[in-house]
Amino acid sequence: MSGLSQSAQEVAAGRAASPHTSMFLRMLVRAAVLRRGRAGSALLAMIVAAAVTTAMLNLYVDVQAKLRREFRNYGANIVVVAKDGASLPPEAFAQVESAVAGRGVIAPFAMVVARTIDGQPVVVAGTDFERVRQLNRWWSVSNWPSASHQALVGMRALPVVSPKSQGFQLAFQGREIQLTPGGTVQTGAAEDSRVYLSMADFVSWTGVQPSTIEVAANGSPEDVSAIMAQIQKTVPEAEVRPVRQIMEGEARVLGKTRATLLAAAALIILTAALCVLSTLMGWVFDRRRDFAIMKSLGASDGLLNGFFAAEAAALGAAGAAIGFVVGIGIAAWIGRVNFHAPVAPRLGVLPLVLAGSMAVTLLSAILPISLLRRVQPAVILRGE
Amino acid sequence: MFARLVYESFRRQKRRKLLAGAAITLGVTVATAMIAVATDIGDKINRELRTIGANLLITPQEDTLDVEIGGVNLKPPSDGAFLKEADLPQIKGTFWHNNITGFAPMLPVNVTVERDGRRLDASLLGTYFTKRFAYGKEEFTTGVRSTHPWWKVDGAWPGDESRDVLLGERLARRLGANTGDSIGVSGRSLRVSGVLSSGGAEDDEIVAPLVLAQEILGKPGAVRRVYVSALTKPEDALARRDPKSMSGAIYDRWYCSPYPQSIAFQLQEAIPHSHAEQIRQVAQNEGAVLTRIEGLIFLVTLAALLASALAVSAAMATAIFERRAEVGLMKALGAGKVAVASVFFAEAALLALFGGMVGFAAGGVLARQIGRAIFDSQISIAPVLLPVILAIAVIVTFAGSAAAIRKAVTMDPVFALRGEL
Numbered sequence: 001m002s003g004l005s006q007s008a009q010e011v012a013a014g015r016a017a018s019p020h021t022s023m024f025l026r027m028l029v030r031a032a033v034l035r036r037g038r039a040g041s042a043l044l045a046m047i048v049a050a051a052v053t054t055a056m057l058n059l060y061v062d063v064q065a066k067l068r069r070e071f072r073n074y075g076a077n078i079v080v081v082a083k084d085g086a087s088l089p090p091e092a093f094a095q096v097e098s099a100v101a102g103r104g105v106i107a108p109f110a111m112v113v114a115r116t117i118d119g120q121p122v123v124v125a126g127t128d129f130e131r132v133r134q135l136n137r138w139w140s141v142s143n144w145p146s147a148s149h150q151a152l153v154g155m156r157a158l159p160v161v162s163p164k165s166q167g168f169q170l171a172f173q174g175r176e177i178q179l180t181p182g183g184t185v186q187t188g189a190a191e192d193s194r195v196y197l198s199m200a201d202f203v204s205w206t207g208v209q210p211s212t213i214e215v216a217a218n219g220s221p222e223d224v225s226a227i228m229a230q231i232q233k234t235v236p237e238a239e240v241r242p243v244r245q246i247m248e249g250e251a252r253v254l255g256k257t258r259a260t261l262l263a264a265a266a267l268i269i270l271t272a273a274l275c276v277l278s279t280l281m282g283w284v285f286d287r288r289r290d291f292a293i294m295k296s297l298g299a300s301d302g303l304l305n306g307f308f309a310a311e312a313a314a315l316g317a318a319g320a321a322i323g324f325v326v327g328i329g330i331a332a333w334i335g336r337v338n339f340h341a342p343v344a345p346r347l348g349v350l351p352l353v354l355a356g357s358m359a360v361t362l363l364s365a366i367l368p369i370s371l372l373r374r375v376q377p378a379v380i381l382r383g384e
Numbered sequence: 385m386f387a388r389l390v391y392e393s394f395r396r397q398k399r400r401k402l403l404a405g406a407a408i409t410l411g412v413t414v415a416t417a418m419i420a421v422a423t424d425i426g427d428k429i430n431r432e433l434r435t436i437g438a439n440l441l442i443t444p445q446e447d448t449l450d451v452e453i454g455g456v457n458l459k460p461p462s463d464g465a466f467l468k469e470a471d472l473p474q475i476k477g478t479f480w481h482n483n484i485t486g487f488a489p490m491l492p493v494n495v496t497v498e499r500d501g502r503r504l505d506a507s508l509l510g511t512y513f514t515k516r517f518a519y520g521k522e523e524f525t526t527g528v529r530s531t532h533p534w535w536k537v538d539g540a541w542p543g544d545e546s547r548d549v550l551l552g553e554r555l556a557r558r559l560g561a562n563t564g565d566s567i568g569v570s571g572r573s574l575r576v577s578g579v580l581s582s583g584g585a586e587d588d589e590i591v592a593p594l595v596l597a598q599e600i601l602g603k604p605g606a607v608r609r610v611y612v613s614a615l616t617k618p619e620d621a622l623a624r625r626d627p628k629s630m631s632g633a634i635y636d637r638w639y640c641s642p643y644p645q646s647i648a649f650q651l652q653e654a655i656p657h658s659h660a661e662q663i664r665q666v667a668q669n670e671g672a673v674l675t676r677i678e679g680l681i682f683l684v685t686l687a688a689l690l691a692s693a694l695a696v697s698a699a700m701a702t703a704i705f706e707r708r709a710e711v712g713l714m715k716a717l718g719a720g721k722v723a724v725a726s727v728f729f730a731e732a733a734l735l736a737l738f739g740g741m742v743g744f745a746a747g748g749v750l751a752r753q754i755g756r757a758i759f760d761s762q763i764s765i766a767p768v769l770l771p772v773i774l775a776i777a778v779i780v781t782f783a784g785s786a787a788a789i790r791k792a793v794t795m796d797p798v799f800a801l802r803g804e805l
């Protein structure tokens with residue numbers, strides 16, 4: 001009883017405070033306030049559905065960029081080589097770097113066959129350790145050399161050039177160099193049989209310029225093609241090749257993952273929409289007495305439709321707005337947990353979610369209303 | 385009386401029961417399909433990742449260094465050790481043989497190529513294309529076409545017993561040779577069945593059947609290295625440990641997990657005098673990509689389960705709320721809280737079991753469709769999951785009904801009958 005008198009006081013206070021509030025608005029607000037429980041559960045369903053939808057759409061848009069970053073750890077997807085196995089011109093590296101312009105990691109490689117002190121041939125490569133470290137993250141390196149004349153020795157080359165990890169000599173075309181093993185590298189592939197030097201040591205010893213520049217370009221296949229075209233334009237004397245096995249594998253895995261995610265998103269959104277539909281329809285159906293009273297007091301069909309539609313629209317909009325914020329939070333959390341980088345909020349998703357919510361709520365208001373309209377108000381009021 | 389109440393409720397309120405049952409069925413369908421996809425996605429993506437190339441390499445144990453620059457092998461071809469081709473079927477005899485999707489032996493030989501009086505030094509790579517094998521009762525085919533799927537051939541792939549070869553596209557350009565031409569290779573006349581484009585060192589090489597390479601080298605049955613493509617599990621702390629320092633039980637667990645390391649270890653056991661190692665570029669990154677995708681689908685599955693649980697709860701709550709008058713009548717006639725609640729719970733359980741069963745079947749079909757549409761292969765749901773799914777369906781239905789039932793049994797029958805709630 002106290003609840004009733006309190007609400008009566010509220011009504012009186014509300015009327016005193018805003019004598020010009022339109023009847024329409026007051027009816028909307030009072031309906032939601034008086035049936036808090038039902039309105040609350042409908043709003044909750046709306047929020048959850050909008051949140052899940054927002055999160056799925058955000059993830060779907062962003063997952064490609066996230067997974068591409070993982071694929072960049074495979075290393076180069078573009079290789080720049082001199083035509084016919086010659087050296088690239090000395091300025092080629094700077095040109096490639098300017099063409100890539102920060103859209104990826106690049107590293108130069110130069111190679112010769114040198115001989116150890118007992119005449120064993122071994123492949124010696126010159127490179128930039130700092131760049132290789134970023135480019136080829138899968139290299140298992142015991143210690144990256146930092147001083148000059150320190151070499152990074154492949155696991156299989158180690159027993160040949162420096163079995164006791166002592167300093168060693170290498171000779172190339174009569175010129176010798178004294179090196180100390182700064183660390184070992186293990187990859188399970190050709191790198192294990194090589195000795196790596198810093199580019200400065202390598203060029204001053206052999207006089208051979210880089211013959212290969214490896215580029216790990218970021219972005220979509222179109223971005224990578226654009227970068228390739230730009231490199232080709234800046235360094236016309238070089239041959240620019242895509243690393244097909246990486247590019248094709250990446251495209252396949254990304255395509256399948258996105259398709260799976262899309263299927264999942266479709267299922268989830270469908271379920272959420274049906275959940276909202278059934279809750280809201282229950283809510284509207286539940287208010288058939290209000291409907292009957294309004295109708296018997298002479299409300300037109302248009303006004304009744306407008307009233308319930310406005311109510312549904314207000315609920316849909318409120319649910320979509322709150323759900324959008326929650327969904328952005330969920331997507332960011334999934335990004336942090338799974339990809340260690342937040343999923344950037346896409347505002348472009350908001351109109352989609354809003355429109356979808358409105359459509360579902362309006363549908364769930366109109367369906368029961370069109371059922372109720374056929375019934376005489378007196379029948380409803382008698383509780384039949 | 386109790387059974388009749390429940391039975392009549394289903395008989396007389398078909399529409400409402402159908403709606404609630406449909407919601408439960410839909411929820412269970414979505415949950416079942418997503419669980420099936422989530423449990424299978426690792427295997428499916430793993431197979432897609434195999435298109436990036438082999439992740440394990442077998443080399444002779446006592447090998448000399450590779451001296452190879454830009455596809456040109458500077459090591460004397462007969463130098464160093466070889467593996468025996470006859471040992472290769474043993475790869476299918478290892479513990480994880482079902483995880484090995486293919487292997488390709490390689491034997492590089494230095495040759496001189498002749499065409500129209502032009503002579504070039506080049507490298508000829510002997511390998512399997514699609515070789516048929518039998519190990520025990522098992523038949524399988526393997527070769528570069530499964531381990532190196534990015535190789536594209538303009539023309540036809542040579543047979544493994546033929547004397548046809550593939551010509552790398554850049555070598556073909558330099559020689560001016562094309563599909564169908566004959567080239568001289570170290571004194572033999574061979575037919576070019578196709579031009580190979582690989583985007584790698586093979587573009588400057590000739591690729592030939594293994595037997596032909598062995599014949600040119602004069603070493604029958606010899607293989608220099610073997611690329612193995614295996615489905616592996618992402619590396620964890622256990623994988624990185626040294627098997628020699630493990631105690632019995634931990635060693636068994638390591639040995640029986642498909643880590644790249646343990647499969648390499650088993651390959652080494654199977655092939656005498658060999659050294660097997662993971663190709664880190666492929667193996668390491670594959671683990672990372674796989675973990676990410678599995679994690680993503682797992683989280684999405686949780687979202688799907690949440691959404692379907694919510695849909696079921698909402699449907700149940702609405703269904704019970706609509707029956708306040710009935711509850712009022714029951715209570716006015718003297719039914720206790722327990723009696724009213726048990727009628728509702730019995731109905732909920734029946735709905736959940738029925739909806740769960742239909743949903744499980746529908747979810748299985750849906751998962752199969754998703755598998756066929758996206759991965760061109762089956763995704764099936766294990767029948768053992770049926771009781772689990774049914775239990776979840778019942779729990780979710782109960783949980784969804786609980787609040788509404790509580791409200792229904794505590795309300796005053798007078799208000800309910802007057803329809804004032």
